[in-house]
Amino acid sequence: xxxxxxxxxxxxxxxxxxxxxxxxxxxxxxxxxxxxxxxxxxxxxxxxxxxxxxxxxxxxxxxxxxxxxxxxxxxxxxxxxxxxxxxxxxxxxxxxxxxxxxxxxxxxxxxxxxxxxxxxxxxxxxxxxxxxxxxxxxxxxxxxxxxxxxxxxxxxxxxxxxxxxxxxxxxx
Numbered sequence: 001x002x003x004x005x006x007x008x009x010x011x012x013x014x015x016x017x018x019x020x021x022x023x024x025x026x027x028x029x030x031x032x033x034x035x036x037x038x039x040x041x042x043x044x045x046x047x048x049x050x051x052x053x054x055x056x057x058x059x060x061x062x063x064x065x066x067x068x069x070x071x072x073x074x075x076x077x078x079x080x081x082x083x084x085x086x087x088x089x090x091x092x093x094x095x096x097x098x099x100x101x102x103x104x105x106x107x108x109x110x111x112x113x114x115x116x117x118x119x120x121x122x123x124x125x126x127x128x129x130x131x132x133x134x135x136x137x138x139x140x141x142x143x144x145x146x147x148x149x150x151x152x153x154x155x156x157x158x159x160x161x162x163x164x165x166x167x168x169x170x171x172x
Contacts, residue, residue, distance in 0.1 A: 001119035002081055002096055008126040009078040012071055015133025016044060019064075022140055023051035041075065060139065063155060066164040067132045074129055077122055080112070087111070132158065 017035065024031035031051075038044050045068060052064050080098055087097035096114045103110040135155055139146045146152060155161055 001116055001123070002086075002114070005078065005081055005119055005122045005126060008123045008130070009075075009082075011130035012074070012126055012133065015130050015137065016048065016071075018137055019133065020044070020048050020051065022137060023048065023055050045072070056140075059152070062165060062168060063152065063161070064136060066161045066168070067129070067136055067155070069164050070132065070160045071129050074125055078126065081122070132161065 020035045021027055021029070021032045024035070026032070035044060035047055038047065048068070049065075052061055056064060080100075083101070084098045085101050085103075087099065089095070089097060092113060094115060096119075097111050098114060099106065099111045132155060135145075135151050139151050139155075143151070156165060
């Protein structure tokens with residue numbers, strides 16, 4: 001189940017790649033090759049933000065930023081799963097234990113227990129975020145599913161996105 005979570009996160013990363021490629025002018029654009037050469041997620045997010053500011057209208061830009069913010073929040077969970085130390089315990093046979101690699105003394109208070117329910121919730125969250133991204137790309141592509149702005153409105157109503165947009169509107 002842990003690997004299913006990592007696999008589902010790859011769909012979020014695929015959205016980010018496809019979003020950049022769409023904004024950069026397509027798969028044949030030199031900018032697409034540059035994105036693929038970037039190593040860190042922060043560099044990739046910055047590149048997308050720069051292009052988005054130049055290519056999207058104000059409403060689309062706000063929505064994309066909200067989707068990216070939701071993804072960044074979830075990425076912390078994925079990073080734990082991908083980069084922390086995994087362990088097991090005979091006392092918890094149906095669990096995976098995760099500890100930050102900096103927990104050199106193996107302090108029990110810093111070891112997290114993940115069960116099948118945790119992994120299923122994480123997988124669903126990652127797939128949901130990937131779905132946000134794919135639907136947003138359809139908006140940019142003029143997909144028929146966005147007739148009369150239906151996809152845009154649907155995404156803006158998603159609870160995680162709506163909360164971010166509401167807070168942003170209050171700040172503005």
